[in-house]
Amino acid sequence: MARRVLLIEDEPNIIEAISFILSRDGFTVHTHQDGATAMAKVRAQRPDMIVLDVMLPGRSGYDILRDLRADAATADLPVLMLTARGQAKDRALAADLGADAFMTKPFSNAAICAEVRRLLAVRHDGAAATATVASGTGAVAAAPAIPPCNAGVVRDA
Amino acid sequence: MDRTGSRIRARRMDAGIAQRDLAQAAGISASYLNLIEHDRRRIGGKLLGRLAAELGLEAATLAAGADAALIAQMQTAAVGQPDTGADPGQAADLAARHPGWARLIAAQARQTAALEARTRLMADRLTHDPALSEALHGIIAAVTAIQSTAAILTGDRPVDADWQARFHRNIHDEAQRLAQTSAALTAYFDTPAEGPVPALSPTDEMEQVLSLTGFHRPALEGGFVGTPLLDPPVSPAARDLLAAFDATYLADALALPLDVIGPVARAEGCDPLRVATRLGRPLSQVMRRLAVLPDSDLGLLICDAAGAIRLKKPLPGVAWVRGGLCPLWPVFTALGQPGRPVTAQVQLPGAAGTRLWCDAVADSIPHPAGPHMPPLIAAVMLVRPDAAPGPVPPVPVGAGCRVCPRGDCPARREPAGVTLSKAFDS
Secondary structure: OOOEEEEEOOOHHHHHHHHHHHHHOOOEEEEEOOOOOHHHHHHHHOOOEEEEEOOOOOOOHHHHHHHHHHOOOOOOOOEEEEEOOOOHHHHHHHHHHOOOEEEEOOOOHHHHHHHHHHHHHHHOOHHHHHHHHHHHHOOHHHOOOOOOOOOOEEOOO | OOOHHHHHHHHHHHHOOOHHHHHHHHOOOHHHHHHHHOOOOOOOHHHHHHHHHHHOOOHHHHHHOOOHHHHHHHHHHHHHOHHHOOOHHHHHHHHHHOHHHHHHHHHHHHHHHHHHHHHHHHHHHHHHOHHHHHHHHHHHHHHHHHHHHHHHHHOOOOOOHHHHHHHHHHHHHHHHHHHHHHHHHHHHHHOOOOOOOOOOOHHHHHHHHHHOOOOOOHHHOOOOOOOOOOOOOOOHHHHHHHHHHHHHHHHHHHHOOHHHHHHHHHHOOOOHHHHHHHHOOOHHHHHHHHHOOOOOOOEEEEEEOOOOEEEEEOOOOOOOOOOOEOOOOHHHHHHOOOOOOEEEEEEOOOOOOOEEEEEEEEEEEOOOOOOOOOOEEEEEEEEEOOOOOOOOOOEEOOOEHHHOOOOOOOOOOOOOOOOHHHHHHO
16 A cells, blocks of 8 residues: 655645656645644544645644644654755754754655655664665666646645 | 154154254254153153254154044954954054055045945845845745756657657746746846945944944943044944943943853853753843853844834845834834834745744833933844744744735835835736
8 A cells, every 4th residue: 555645835836846756756745825724634634644845824833733643643753844944953852843854945856755754764664664675765667757737746626 | 641752753763863963953852852752751842843853854744643534444344354463453643654654544445335235235136135035935846847847858768749848848948937937037137237225224333333243242241441442434333333332241241241141142042031940140131141142143132112114134035124124023012012022033035945033022211301202112023044934833924015025914014115026026
């Protein structure tokens, strides 16, 4: 079964690009744009990991991360933080709050895919993780390389 | 001490005249001139006039030395550049010996101070304007989208026609967004470049002087037995304000010496409530003291009963306008309930979403004319940076309504002025 990634990000074209590259690598990507209702979305979707922007409307990514770690159901969920601010104190704050990884915008597609694969491999058992890695790094012919528009991407209504 | 003799000696040596020859020309013995030159004999009247004439100077210049303001400016320049090894104590001698060079040093110091003031203004604008922060965030988002999308289109893996069309449209949209932002930024930065540096109020002057040392006053530590204060020249009104600040500083430093408050502040993470409890001192005094410790990065705001700001020591990234400050800052809550401490986390507007911890308290001070007069209330707020998310949502504050982008703020008292975000709409 494809791993489910919840992308919480408010920039539509960044959502589209990340969703495409992750779904092309075999992940099922859910997206959400509002910080205030993000926790409800997490509880409803129960994703395998979260890609979380810091600067969101309604509620910051740091607040959401703190709530994720405070909730037993989501405390161990891998979280990759994305932010336009790459200062040391921002990284330190993300680490203090329990982020598993931190990436600064603009990022490379290869880097974000690699980070998602790494975090899921750390969390899940070997077989599933290995299969995920293979689909992302193997030959083009072996992967679901060209998703049709919106395939593998589930957006907010 | 009268340094007239020293100035005579310095000028004579500069002119390459032997002591014996000058003494002979002035009609006195070399040994007497030697005593004069070492300031062991007072000199004046006709003898001073004769010596001045031989040295090619006005008697008044020798007697009075250089202009006091000129010396003060040179001393300020020396204090501001400690690595040069320039001794502020030698400023008077240098000014008397080389008045032209002294005026040049003072003029360059004034020019440097003016340029620094302009730089601070521009830096403040870059740091504090939430609309600019939003714009930069938008630029980074657009660049991220373009880079990521372009990498998909130019990568080795094929992309079907529908996705290609979609991604081309996205890149086009983001490119337009960048073009609009760059045009707005150009207009934004063109405006202030040629503007004059605004005149400073006495309070601004005082804060500018205090900011040279981070509001720390080394000479007032340890009971004021150190070196005298070497403040740059300010207006008489600003001098009075500085004197009042120093009087409070001195009293606070005597009550809470560095070796007492320093270790406790470090142990308690500069939490003023904890420090005040441990040291048994008034909270307002502890907050004032924490803000002026050496290398303190804490902000301090003091206002009176009318909410007018009497003193502000901002911290990086925080803008406090003197008139029309946002009423949601906790210092104003404290103002309404004297004696009761207020602690709250606040959040600044803008994409960065900077959080700060604020502690505030207002003291009620009896009016000196008697109890029939209203008390004089002073509210003090200490601000600590880099706050992680707190247990309750932070209070959304801003610099002031004119520059605040929060459109739905219930405390708004006037519309926002023209900002960068409005420029985007045009």
